[in-house]
Amino acid sequence: MSKGTLPDAGRRAVVLGGTAAAATLAMPAISYGQSDAIRIGHLTPRTGFLGPLGEFAVQAVQLAAEEVNAAGGVNGRKIELLIEDSVNPQTGSAKAERLVQRDKVACIIGEISSATALGIAQVVQREKALFVNTGANSDALRGSDCQRFMFHTEAQNSMYVKTVGRSLLRDGLARGKKWHFMTADYAFGHDLSKVARRFAAENGAQVASEDLVPTDLTDFSPVLLKIRQGRPDVVVSNLAGNQITNFLKQYGEYGLRFPVAGFGFDTALAWGAGAGNFGGIWPVVWHHLIDTPGTKRFVSAFSAKYNRPPENQAWGDYCALKIMAQAMTETRGTDAMKIVEYLEKGAKFDILKSREGHFRQRDHQLMMEMYAITALPRGQEKNRWDIFTSSPPVPGPEESLEAIAATPEENTCTFRA
Structure with missing residues (x-):
């Protein structure tokens, strides 16, 4: 479990873009960016039996944010990440509510546990905020428990x-x-x-x-x-x-x-x-051996930064942030309903495979190889x-x-x- 506590102002102090991001990973909630930045919450387990996967997710979303910011951000605005350990369903739901209500994030990216993802989905639906599920596989999240403000870069069971x-x-x-x-x-x-x-x-x-x-x-x-x-x-x-x-x-x-x-x-x-x-x-x-230009670039950048290749959880979080950046750029803002409608209309995305991906309108599952x-x-x-x-x-x-x-x-x- 992450250790240490910082006051809110301290948790907002580090700018994402250089090497400073890695130095603060031990904090319970981590913010990178500026006051005019677009805040994105990243919520995923970093402890327990899913913890090793969560670490790949955190590293990948940081890399994606750095790349977006280095390219000029989203309509000139930088991405600011607020990173949290979801720990368990109860904690994940409470942190999701805090990210949306207090921290005013434009969307939440992450999660691996299907039980926790369900709790987050209920929060974002109530608050009319976006959630991109990057690791929870349950068919129920795309079926009986589906929510219009939830999208899935992770494949279903x-x-x-x-x-x-x-x-x-x-x-x-x-x-x-x-x-x-x-x-x-x-x-x-x-x-x-x-x-x-x-x-x-x-x-x-x-x-x-x-x-x-x-x-x-x-x-x-x-x-x-x-x-x-x-x-x-x-x-x-x-x-x-x-x-x-x-x-x-x-x-x-x-x-x-x-x-x-x-x-x-x-x-x-x-x-x-x-x-x-x-x-x-x-x-x-x-997987990291897929022979496409996008995968080769991602694997090279990730390996250079973290001294190991990315695995599929890293892929999901990396692509999720890139997809959200494209959606916000195309819709000229962070309005959740406009982004939902944009994604539902079949927008195509480079997801580092031989074919582009798109979200299926009826359940918001990313259709892909x-x-x-x-x-x-x-x-x-x-x-x-x-x-x-x-x-x-x-x-x-x-x-x-x-x-x-x-x-x-x-x-x-x-x-x-």
């Missing part, structure tokens, strides 16, 4: 499942196979399990057993013993954050050889497990970062981007007034 599902079908790991689920015991995991069960039923796989895994679990021995006894055809992860890293490390230690697949993933978790422990097939919304990555065999890793191979973009170039997204029948969104 259906997109993750359908992306890696193509690889499972290709490799004969679905039809007629017995799956064992490990599911994170909170909103994200439950939603992902629901979507994954639907895919299994549609494609002839049997969910033979499932373990609900507490978010603070570090010892997977009971789960691994159950897997050994059950002898599934595929071990399926519906886990999140450090749960995946801990599982991968211990799975290798137990010497289990059942194929592993995940329906949700972040590349930082593979790096955390290490090249010798990472295995299986996993879906990602983006995704990827399935497969761990390289032990000993074939190029370095500590390049430890997987990637599928081509999914959907393919001749397919609609809608091909992997939830259909209206699978996930219905009705925006509230």
Whole structure:
């Protein structure tokens, strides 16, 4: 958890643009900019089992703001970031309310926990402020819990499942196979399990057993013993954050050889497990090896600044700020309703992939390509970062981007007034 307390004036004192930003990351709320700047709140977990992902998010949004400001800002105004650790749903909701009501931010960017994102969404809808969700996957956030002032650069669970599902079908790991689920015991995991069960039923796989895994679990021995006894055809992860890293490390230690697949993933978790422990097939919304000019520029800038490549959570927050800067530039201001209408009309954005992205009007999901990555065999890793191979973009170039997204029948969104 962030330590230290500064009075409000002190938290507003540092100008984003040089190296000063990194020096103040330990503070509970961090502001960079000037009084005439456009304030953007960044709210994401930096502690707990999602903390490692949150650090990538913070670094990436700082880089994006620096680049926007160096290019002249938004209609001549600088971006000012107010950075907070969301910690848990209650804290996240309270901080979102403070950012909007007291700090008058133009929008909030961030979050990883689906439960916390729901709380933030309820705040911004009530306050008629913008929220760009960069890490919460739950289909419910685009369905039963959708809000008109919330947009999603993160992919929904259906997109993750359908992306890696193509690889499972290709490799004969679905039809007629017995799956064992490990599911994170909170909103994200439950939603992902629901979507994954639907895919299994549609494609002839049997969910033979499932373990609900507490978010603070570090010892997977009971789960691994159950897997050994059950002898599934595929071990399926519906886990999140450090749960995946801990599982991968211990799975290798137990010497289990059942194929592993995940329906949700972040590349930082593979790096955390290490090249010798990472295995299986996993879906990602983006990765640092994508061969496009935008990705190469982003990876080069991020690596030079932070001495490590960005992972997919970094991508989401970086793109979110760039998208908001474009939207504010095009609408000539920060009026939330004008930006909502601009995004709903199908504006296109460079999202560092082979195709541009746009937000789907009916649920505000960013429509885009995704990827399935497969761990390289032990000993074939190029370095500590390049430890997987990637599928081509999914959907393919001749397919609609809608091909992997939830259909209206699978996930219905009705925006509230």
